[in-house]
Amino acid sequence: MNMKLDPWGSVNIDDYSKLFDEFGIMPFEDICSELPDPHRYMRRKIIFGHRSYDLIKDAMKNKEPFSVMSGFMPTGGGHLGHKMVMEEIIWHQKMGGDAFVGIADREAYSVRGISWEKCRQIGIEDYIVSLIALGFEPDGHIYFQSGSENVKDLAFELSAKANFSELSAIYGFSGETNVAHMVSAITQSADILQPQLSEYGGPKPTVIPVGADQDPHMRLTRGLAHKMNMFRIEGREDKDKNKFFSVRSKAAPEGSLAEIAERLPWDTKLFEGHIDVYGADDYNKLLETVREVEIENGGYAFVPPSSTYHRFMSGLQGGKMSSSIPDSLISLKEDPKLAAKKVKRAKTGGRVSLEEQKKLGGEADKCSVYELLMFHLVEDDNELAEIYDECVGGKRMCGTCKALASELMEEFLTDHQEKRELAKDRLDDYGL
Ligand code: SF4
Structure with missing residues (x-):
């Protein structure tokens, strides 16, 4: 069965295990036992899947910086389903994450035609007030998409890396889809990557707790994060089966690859458009050096975002939970x-x-x-x-x-x- 996930439509995902096979989402229970004090959604397999959550687990364990980010579209009526996401954000904030909550007013405006004033009123009254009541701390960041210059600027830069065919393949956009709807999809990618901008401490693992229907956003954003980065690190093997790393770039500023080679403590060979690195026994050191040079050259160095996926609650009368019922x-x-x-x-x-x-x-x-x-x-x-x-x-x-x-x-x-x-x-x- 070919599953199509649609973040704007209603979905009935009856067999979550299919997501593991079709979209490469990993089972969460494998990683849950390694967390010191997992949330009840984790212990009870309500959070059933993840992408790259090992980065977050390691950051929590080693007390290194990480972020948590999620958002709410202000269409009215915060309910128990929204409480789930709020609790997941707050849990990660308590575990040391820098927490970001975006009110997706651009999405509500473009997809549902809700006015800016109404978006603000619903965003505060129905979502932000409950989020604070549930324990969100003031050192986190709450913002409206339309009021964040960072998000708007980043969305514009990201949109230079995305094209219509890609968006249609992910979201099923057609010739009838309005352009603002496409802009709002890219804006959500900017929301997700914003915690890694230099004003928030630069690149770091970021987890996005979402329902399984939001995975298209994650796939788009992870792809864009890769495309925005100036350098790509690949693991390779020569003809004698010796393993080495190759740092590649199509548009690196002149001298930047040589600069990386100079800072690394291992043997390197410089070529046009890439360097090969031999004997590197510390991948994190390699990554860190590449990022340093990337940022010094005015580039981005996004860590592709991680995510967790939770099951949906069913409706109280059986069937789906729906705001219209x-x-x-x-x-x-x-x-x-x-x-x-x-x-x-x-x-x-x-x-x-x-x-x-x-x-x-x-x-x-x-x-x-x-x-x-x-x-x-x-x-x-x-x-x-x-x-x-x-x-x-x-x-x-x-x-x-x-x-x-x-x-x-x-x-x-x-x-x-x-x-x-x-x-x-x-x-x-x-x-x-
Ligand atoms: Fe079981 Fe009835 Fe309780 Fe549900 S309400 S858990 S079916 S006893």
Whole structure:
């Protein structure tokens, strides 16, 4: 099956493992065990995949600089799905990452026709206030795409490296697609690469936590990062099977390759357009030297961004969670008591009768109430495992879960909304 991921459309990705084969996304569980204190989304395989997350893991471990970046399109109604991304950003910020949050108003304007004033109002009220209430610290960066000169300038430079065929292949753009929509795709690449600009400390690993439908942006941006870099480092082998590195450039300023060769402690051979490096036993040192010369010559030296991919929650009535079906989701501004009632009406994985449930057990894997507990409401893994075991073992009835989940949801929303009121008075601390 040929899967097409569309960040602007609604998708139903029913088999996440296909993403590993078709798009080269790696399973997250392999890397999760190496993290000191993984987030519950990581422990519970809700974050199921990644690209190059080993760079982030190593930066966290070695206390080296890294960034986390994600964005929200201000189309209205921050809900539990958005809370997932917010929590992932905040977790990486707590782990030492320099955190960036972009409000994608250019995207909302070009794709949904939302006015700039409305974008600003929704961006602050529905996303930024909740982000702060959930614990985003003021040393992070919150910005609107339309107000960031950095992002606009970088988007322009990136657009010189992208062409229509490439964008159509990734996003399915056609002759009818408006040009602003294409500009907004490139603007998101600028959002993703912005943390590596010199004013934010230069090149560094950057992780973008997203839903699986956002992978097209990642593929485009990783490709652009490679194209923007002045030099390319390749591992090669000579005819005697000796391994060596080759540093190549089509447009390097005169003398810059010789400058790299001079700074390296290994044997080098200089050719027209490239140098070969023999006996290099420290790839990071090689990379660092190449980057130094790159930046001194006014070039970019982007590390292709890393990403994590999370599963989507299903709708409370089963099927997809959708902003156009209010009963399918819980908004972060929703009346806590009404939200608790919604939880009580949610679709469960219960059987048709109590007798059958006792005999066969419930189907927790198909239960939206269990999903709420797993994604948002129960932090303790043992407590969650107990609920699961009791359900599938026929010892737990759906009424107990619904009562628990609705009570916890009411508590969470009451607390979150109190924190939102406090956050509204702290917007100045975030430069807003
Ligand atoms: Fe879902 Fe709980 Fe019912 Fe199991 S017992 S199907 S987890 S509501």
